Amino acid sequence: ASTDISKNIGLQATLFNLGYEAERAIVMNGENARAKTPRRPRENYFGWFVNRHEAEIRALVSH
16 A cells, blocks of 8 residues: 555554554455545554553563
């Protein structure tokens, strides 16, 4: 799809958690092309958790 998620670690975590990110992007892009109001990607609980604890996660992986 045409949404930049490079700065949203929660969306990246959600896609990693769910898998098939390329296929999901293609499907959402096709649905959005036909929709009056395009949908935006959303975090699932795992993505929300990662966003909520981003500072702690970054501190752990930086060592």
